[in-house]
Amino acid sequence: MSGYFNDLFSGTKSLAVGMGITLKYFFEPVVTLQYPHETLKMTPRFRGHIDLVKDEETGESKCIVCGMCQKACPSGCITVEGEKKEGAKKKTLSSYTLDFTKCSLCGLCVENCKPEAITFSKDYNLAGPSREAYVFDLVKRMKERCSP
Amino acid sequence: MGNYTELLRLLAYLVGIIAFAALNAAYLVWLERKEAAHIQRRIGPKEVGPYGLLQPLADGIKLMTKQLIVPAGADVILFKVAPLLILAPAIASFVTIPFSETLVARNINLGLLMIFAFASLNVMGVLIGGWGSNNKYAVISAARAVSQNVAYEIPMLITAITMVMVAGTMNLNEIVMQQPNIFKWYIFRFTASPLMPVAFLIFFICSLAETNRAPFDMAEAESELVAGAYTEYSGMGFGVFFMGEYANVVIGCSLATILFLGGWQSPFGVPADAHWSLFLFKPGILWFLIKLYLLCFTVIWVRWTYPRTQFYGLLNLSWKYLIPISLFNLLLTGAMLKVFQS
Amino acid sequence: MNSQLLYNSLELYLVIGALLFAIGFYGILSGRTFISMLISSELVLSGASINFMAFNRFLAPDPTVGQIFTLFIMAIAAAEAAIALSIIIAVYRNYKSIDTDEMVELKG
Amino acid sequence: MSHLAQTQTQETFVLNLGPQHPATHGVLRVKLVMDGEYIVHAEPVLGYIHRMHEKMGENRTWAQFMPNTGRLDYLSALSYNFGYAAAVERAAGITVPERAEYIRVITTELNRISSHLLWFGAFVLDLGGFTPLLYAFDDREQILDLLESVTGSRLTYCYFRFGGVYNDIDDNFVPGSLAFIKRLRARMPMYHDLVTKNIILMKRLIGIGPISAEMCRRYGATGPVLRGSGVQFDVRKNEPYSVYPEFNFDIPVYHECDSMARYMVRMDEIEQSMRIIEQACNKLPEGPIMAEKAPKIIKPAPGDYYFSVEAARGSFGVRIVSDGTNTPYRLKLRSPTFSNLSLFAEASQGMLLADALALMGSLDLVIPEIDR
């Protein structure tokens, strides 16, 4: 019999405590970010999709078309093409395509890039109307980014 | 001519009641979302209108424009009638609820009984809807709803009978008249029974269970039965179910207000010569709505605090705690009334 | 009191009562399953109740006796339904059928 | 009404729980044979998100498989990174510098806490309480912020490399972790008041869903499920790896074998992980974060290697068979929840539907990990 009342009172008390906690939080300020109106700044190491880095001296990409990123990529989403201009010693980059639909944002390409020609973009609001919108031409993106 | 005014009066009340029920359903959803959000430290609806106040409108338009899907193998007539079976009795119950001294559609002598009689139709709605939609989750949900309602109708009715014994009438307006100020509210009427607050609690718990509200929402337990009896309903079929649910919550809270919290009476009482404070004390509807919505707030608050009960826990609570205590209270009240009033 | 009105004529109530009774009777005779027979018997009881209430309203000197009788009929009907249904379910568990004609064994 | 056709011969019907169902947390389908609300027989049906991770491993270089490991159990991805990296390191004979090991331990334990917090919320959600989920998310968010600042990602970290970690922790990380632990320590009593001590929850968990130690042994269940059955087994203690032996922490064990025991094990593990992080943060040595002798292209000597770590859900084992080339010959992943789920069929027999779902919640299933 004492167990019965004990159950009753401890149970009621536990319920009341719960109500108290939620009421306390009811009056506390909200912690959420009002997303479309406010946005977060991404941390410096944020791994978005990749972008080409511009060489400040030449105004061109730092890429030496070694193809290491292409080889390192587990999903095969990078296609690098270069051409050897006449008179030049090294190949220069002609196109750098990222198929973002396959990319898993692992960062192995950036890690394997010797000349640090690629970096992570800070874009995270990626939305597009079609699959094709996710095949990025990174050379074009680099040019757009640099010409304000 | 008297006939016509009577007819018009009836019509006006009918329209008023339906509008009240619909508005309540819409804005209780808003309140529920807002309150849940703030309990969880979010903001909740805020885009449509100031503070998201037009959100229910947007929701309503969305529900109305959605296609009504009748699942294959369903019993079409029963499937379509079921939502109405939940809403119609609730609206009918509003007829006898006194919003203020004069604002009551039909001041029926058996008002309390009438509400219980109509509330008992509710189960039929869930049952038929669940059975008619040819879905196993819905059938399980219907079975749960019935056992739950049967189990909780008993303590609820016993408590209601206790209140009728104390009040000596089933006319809701007269019950309110007997509680002119806060000390005479039945919840604090210790001369009738020292267990009155407990009786209020029991009544409140039972009305939660009767209206399938959390933590007793086992009939629509979303993590177990998807949406229970409402699984197959889309668009306005679901909307009407929803309106009925909220209308029932309002009825339950109104009844608790009337039986225990003095209905439309001001907690301070109305002094006989209080002209200056007419606005503060007199408008009964204001007090009624304040009490009503405070109870609704509590209902929602409870929902967002507790996990769902399990079936045996529910029946245990009813049979081991609520029924014995309410029976004891009935006996005690009877004895106390005999001692103090004769 | 306007006795010309339909709802004030005893005969109409009696006819409705008789109709319910007859429909229920037909249902009991033609019903195939226990449950449909139970439903029909509820109709029969309702028909009888209407008669009681009508007589109570129009003829009886004591205004309560008919009402009380109807209340008793309700209580009996509820008890009957509970018992009948538990029998049905028990039978169903044993024989997996609620069809009356298949209950040959029960004829014993 | 053909769905109840079986009633003619049997009083049972088949209820299809999933593949889309709010309680299965992913695309798991459970075929339940029910008698009313009682479960007569349960049969988990897998494979709805099978992605052939093991086969993918055989077609990639050792390093390229690393991102996949984070996608097995996306809630505690670092444990899986850890298991795979350590297995390959064992095969290739690479020793990891101490600082890197410490960083691994800190991040993994943070990840374990975040996983348990999410489980806590989801479990209470299964039981019908919505609010604790968002409180838990609030705390979990702090961990994700910390981990994001270090690894650059919030869920699929892919942070470990053979021989160390991808990059060093930033200056804010250690104070941030300690501050977070302080915050969570203050929040834990709230969780216990709101949820653990709640009478409704206690009634739903105590004595429900018993799983005996013997049953765990038969199915190979590990982790909190096993520890909730009274067996003191934790890979971190029983087969110590990395720098775990240097820390002072307990293994919570409960002998009740019910859902409440599993719940309590996880709640206590959060406390223990906090202890480990505290100690590791205080003892964090300076030094390199990558092994200097780590080869650029990994080619482990031919052989058969196994390594297991304690992930948030149990013992995660990686078995690799190398033929000396730059791709694995065979890669076998032993995922803990697969065993934990296997036992659901037997454990749920004769239970009520709602209780079975509480049991399922207490097993802490992550479906992609089961399907691999």
Next chain:
Amino acid sequence: MISADSLTELVFLVLAGITVLGALIATNAKRLIRAVSGLAVCLIGVAGLYYFLHSPFVALMEMLIYVGAVCVTIVFAVMMAEPFPERHAKISPLSGYLSFAVAILVFVGVAGLGVKTAWKAAGSTVNSGALIEVGKSLLTTNSMVFELISIVLLLAIIGSVALARAGREK
């Protein structure tokens, strides 16, 4: 023009119609669930008739007990025991006609008796529908029956629990 009387008349006729219609559905529906729904409709109609007979209390009790309890119990039983797939309630034509004829006969007999008899109205005793009188009568004149009914209900509860348990254990 509508008068209040004719409106009431209309409501009455609708209720009577509902009653009969519900009864017909209850006996003729092919599916049991519809039969029960028909019964519920019929009983709501009956409750309305009671209201017209100046007994709102009995009318409300009718709804509370019959619709809210008896019908729900029957639906519950249907859910547990209905044969699936439902077989049509086939009935041999002969016995169908026979029961129909018998039912007609019963109706004609009873209704004829009701209409033909010159009922002697007890003029002054119009039922006031007062609840107090019903209560008093229950505790004085009819107290014996009141006690008996409680025993019947108790027995019914015990009996049905016993029956249901026995079935379960098998």
